[in-house]
Amino acid sequence: MTRSIIQTAEAPAAIGTYSQAVRVGNTVYVSGQIPLDPATGALVSGDIDAEIRRVFDNLLAITRAAGGNFADVAKLTVFLTDLTHFPRVNEIMATYFAKPYPARAAVGVAALPRGARVEMECILSF
Numbered sequence: 001m002t003r004s005i006i007q008t009a010e011a012p013a014a015i016g017t018y019s020q021a022v023r024v025g026n027t028v029y030v031s032g033q034i035p036l037d038p039a040t041g042a043l044v045s046g047d048i049d050a051e052i053r054r055v056f057d058n059l060l061a062i063t064r065a066a067g068g069n070f071a072d073v074a075k076l077t078v079f080l081t082d083l084t085h086f087p088r089v090n091e092i093m094a095t096y097f098a099k100p101y102p103a104r105a106a107v108g109v110a111a112l113p114r115g116a117r118v119e120m121e122c123i124l125s126f
Contacts, residue, residue, distance in 0.1 A: 001025040010061035012036035028124040033058040034116035072124040073102040079119040
């Protein structure tokens with residue numbers, strides 16, 4: 001199977017040794033996104049809602065660069081430093097995704113890069 005790298009300026013540049021996304025056949029693996037502003041590379045300021053929305057916006061930009069949209073997401077993984085924010089993820093996710101929703105996991109973690117409170121990764125299938 002062919003493998004290709006997905007890259008867009010509409011999402012933050014990688015801050016480590018990884019690609020924004022990799023396509024293998026009809027599957028796209030999108031790397032974890034934290035709430036970085038793609039224009040500045042800085043963590044967004046504001047409440048948890050601003051962080052969650054920025055992460056979804058970053059994922060959407062990469063998804064579009066891969067030729068898809070959120071309807072193509074088969075699996076979403078959410079990492080939170082505080083699981084009490086999970087209800088906000090659900091509410092905000094409902095504004096980005098339509099039924100049928102993708103499979104999803106939520107994981108509580110001790111810390112995330114750059115002090116972010118949320119990170120998400122996804123897998124698309126075409």
